[in-house]
Amino acid sequence: xxxxxxxxxxxxxxxxxxxxxxxxxxxxxxxxxxxxxxxxxxxxxxxxxxxxxxxxxxxxxxxxxxxxxxxxxxxxxxxxxxxxxxxxxxxxxxxxxxxxxxxxxxxxxxxxxxxxxxxxxxxxxxxxxxxxxxxxxxxxxxxxxxxxxxxxxxxxxxxxxxxxxxxxxxxxxxxxxxxxxxxxxxxxxxxxxxxxxxxxxxxxxxxxxxxxxxxxxxxxxxxxxxxxxxxxxxxxxxxxxxxxxxxxxxxxxxxxxxxxxxxxxxxxxxxxxxxxxxxxxxxxxxxxxxxxxxxxxxxxxxxxxxxxxxxxxxxxxxxxxxxxxxxxxxxxxxxxxxxxxxxxxxxxxxxxxxxxxxxxxxxxxxxxxxxxxxxxxxxxxxxxxxxxxxxxxxxxxxxxxxxxxxxxxxxxxxxxxxxxxxxxxxxxxxxxxxxxxxxxxxxxxxxxxxxxxxxxxxxxxxxxxxxxxxxxxxxxxx
Numbered sequence: 001x002x003x004x005x006x007x008x009x010x011x012x013x014x015x016x017x018x019x020x021x022x023x024x025x026x027x028x029x030x031x032x033x034x035x036x037x038x039x040x041x042x043x044x045x046x047x048x049x050x051x052x053x054x055x056x057x058x059x060x061x062x063x064x065x066x067x068x069x070x071x072x073x074x075x076x077x078x079x080x081x082x083x084x085x086x087x088x089x090x091x092x093x094x095x096x097x098x099x100x101x102x103x104x105x106x107x108x109x110x111x112x113x114x115x116x117x118x119x120x121x122x123x124x125x126x127x128x129x130x131x132x133x134x135x136x137x138x139x140x141x142x143x144x145x146x147x148x149x150x151x152x153x154x155x156x157x158x159x160x161x162x163x164x165x166x167x168x169x170x171x172x173x174x175x176x177x178x179x180x181x182x183x184x185x186x187x188x189x190x191x192x193x194x195x196x197x198x199x200x201x202x203x204x205x206x207x208x209x210x211x212x213x214x215x216x217x218x219x220x221x222x223x224x225x226x227x228x229x230x231x232x233x234x235x236x237x238x239x240x241x242x243x244x245x246x247x248x249x250x251x252x253x254x255x256x257x258x259x260x261x262x263x264x265x266x267x268x269x270x271x272x273x274x275x276x277x278x279x280x281x282x283x284x285x286x287x288x289x290x291x292x293x294x295x296x297x298x299x300x301x302x303x304x305x306x307x308x309x310x311x312x313x314x315x316x317x318x319x320x321x322x323x324x325x326x327x328x329x330x331x332x333x334x335x336x337x338x339x340x341x342x343x344x345x346x347x348x349x350x351x352x353x354x355x356x357x358x359x360x361x362x363x364x365x366x367x368x369x370x371x372x373x374x375x376x377x378x379x380x381x382x383x384x385x386x387x388x389x390x391x392x393x394x395x396x397x398x399x400x401x402x403x404x405x406x407x408x409x410x411x412x413x414x415x416x417x418x419x420x421x422x423x424x425x426x427x428x429x430x431x432x433x434x435x436x437x438x439x440x441x442x443x444x445x446x447x448x449x450x451x452x453x454x455x456x457x458x459x460x461x462x463x464x465x466x467x468x469x470x471x472x473x474x475x476x477x478x
Contacts, residue, residue, distance in 0.1 A: 014317025029321070030066050032190040034059060036161035037185050038279045043073065043116070044139075044184065045168050046150035047082075052140040053153055054174045055184040056164030062131045062193045062289070063218055065102070067122045069187040070139070071154035074111040081105040082151055084121040089134040094167045094176050096136030102127045102321035106249055107143070116154040118187075126204060129195065134164065137186055138173065155184045193220040197256075197318070200311050201277050204303040206357060209265030213238065214308065214316045216350060218256045218322075221289065228382070230254050232411045235283055236261050239278040239292075251281060256322040256352035258315055274300050309361045311346055312354070313337050321348075330363055338363040372401035415458035418449040422465045430472075439473045442466040 023052055034057050044053045068084060085100035104121035111119065129135060141151050155166060159181030166182040169175060194445050198216040205212035215236060219225070234251040238261050249261045262281070264273070273279070276294050283289040301307045316328040316339065328343030339347060344362045348355050355362055402413045425438040446466050449459055 002168045014264050029239050031063070032187055032189055033061070033063050033065075033094065034163065035186065036156070036183055036190040038189055039156040039158070039160050040071070040116070040185055042119070042155050042157045042182075043152040044155055045179075046075070046146045047139055047141060047153060048079065048146050048150050049141050050170065051146060051150075051278070051346045052138055053096065053184065054096050054136045054138045054167050054173075054176065055161075055168070055186055056089050056092055056096070056167070057137060057161075057164030057186070057188065058092055059129045059131055059133050059135065062164075062222060063129055063190045064193060065123065065127045065129055065188055065190040067120050068104070068137055069118050069189065070137070071116040071118050071185050072106055072111050073112050073116045073152045073154070074108060074150070075152065076144070076149030078107070078149045079108050079151060080142035081107055082119075082121075083140050083142055085138050086123070086127065087138060087332060089136045089138045089164075092134050092164045093180070094136065094165060094178060096138060096167070096173065096176060096192075100138075101135075106257050108141075110152070116152075126191070128220065128225060129190070137184075137188075140172070155182050157182050158248050158328045161185045161197040191220065192218060193222065193225070194218065194281055194289065194291045196279060196281060196291055198315065199293050199299055200308075201295065201296060201300050202302065202305060203268075203273070205262070205308075205352060207265060209268060211268040211271075212264040212308070212351070213261040213263070213279065214335075215259045215279060216257075216318065217251075217259055219251060219254055219281060220390050221283065225254050229411060230453075234282060235282050236285060237280040237282045237290075238263075239280060240271065241275060242429040243278070244279075250283075252349050253346075258312070258319075258321050258347050260351045262352075267337050297438060305358060309358055312339065312358075312361055316347075332363060335360075368384065411453075411455055412453060415449070415454045417444055418452070418454060418462055419458055420460050421445055425469065426465050436473055439466070442469050 002052050032403065035054075045051065065086065068086070070083065070084070074082075083105050085103040085104065087098055087100055089096050095223050102123040102125050104123050106119055106121060111117075139151065139153055141149075144150055159165070161183040164183070166179040166184045167176040168179060169177065195218045196215060197218060200214050202212045202214065204210060213236075216453060219230065220232060221234070224230070230253060231250040235248045236251060236259055237245050238247040241245050247261055247263055247267055249259075251259055253259075274297060278292045278294050280290045280292040301311075320326065320328050324344055327340050328346065329337050330340045332335050339362045341363060344355065344364070423441060425442055425445075427433050428438050442462075442465065446459075446462050449462050456460075
């Protein structure tokens with residue numbers, strides 16, 4: 001029994017270690033999102049250690065925030081640091097309470113005492129902002145009094161920014177007083193949370209007549225990013241010129257990564273090479289957010305897979321800008337630039353079978369064996385294998401709610417409905433005269449888990465238990 005308990009614990013540990021994979025912090029060239037940067041005619045009330053000033057903003061889309069720029073001027077020489085933070089606000093007119101979501105500081109000596117100038121506050125973390133929500137940009141100092149040492153934030157007394165209003169607080173942000181219609185000037189910089197950066201189409205990837213649609217994308221979509229299994233929430237889709245979905249496959253990783261849609265010769269044969277088809281990243285949840293890319297003639301590469309090698313390495317060099325601490329390629333004498341032990345698994349995950357089809361672009365590789373690309377070719381099969389579709393809206397909502405309580409996806413909770421009975425059968429199967437019944441009962445549970453769109457990892461565990469029960473019945477119990 002002790003050995004059985006150890007086996008069960010090991011199986012669960014492996015399953016959860018594969019679910020909770022850490023995501024590397026990223027850096028990229030930022031984009032300007034929300035802003036109000038013209039029309040200034042005045043400055044703020046004196047900003048000090050206890051007198052705060054804030055500008056409420058409304059987000060125009062889902063995006064991250066990496067930095068905030070504001071025009072400042074200082075009075076005096078002793079207020080330590082300018083402290084900028086961002087918080088949630090319940091309305092556009094302001095209720096900037098609660099904890100700071102992110103913050104940054106700027107030493108007082110860097111700020112001009114003569115004229116207003118724009119200063120950049122690089123936040124301590126890259127924060128996801130949800131579309132059409134209200135946030136407060138808050139400024140105060142770490143020391144300084146109201147009379148001789150304070151900070152001024154350039155403003156527009158007449159207002160003009162439709163997404164919020166300026167406010168100030170005399171009690172360190174506990175309560176706020178509106179300065180409507182005044183707005184403070186600001187710029188919010190960050191990164192898009194959902195984009196397709198490049199697509200190339202190759203033919204005869206594994207067999208003659210198939211298509212590989214290679215995709216480089218970015219997916220940081222809140223609130224799922226970094227916590228939930230991306231495969232439960234996003235698909236790649238191929239749409240024809242009539243906007244009909246002709247093929248799809250799961251997005252396999254968060255972040256700035258490679259992915260693909262693989263089409264068998266039968267599916268590819270029903271399409272026309274060189275057409276301006278669309279590639280989408282499509283959200284499989286309420287609102288169905290998506291972004292799309294329209295193929296152009298230069299994206300249709302053909303069957304010379306040396307061009308696939310070049311695309312992989314060039315994509316690495318783009319992705320390396322986003323993940324500056326990762327070494328995705330290494331230059332090897334007489335072999336050139338190759339996928340490193342870090343870059344190799346990233347591309348193998350995104351483009352299954354790559355290490356077998358193009359092994360020589362990997363720094364370490366083997367040349368034996370073949371493996372088909374595991375992907376979903378049709379919309380019907382996608383819905384069939386979608387756990388949320390199997391459980392229905394109410395069931396999916398219940399599972400997701402349960403998962404949110406412990407920080408896992410709804411699909412993981414759904415898998416537990418099959419895995420836990422299988423573990424119980426495994427324990428029961430050790431009892432005298434029970435292995436036959438346990439073996440028989442394991443089969444419908446395995447079948448139900450497959451039909452429910454359970455993650456492959458859990459299906460493998462369930463199948464392994466079923467195989468064990470049959471081996472025990474027909475071998476050990478004999």
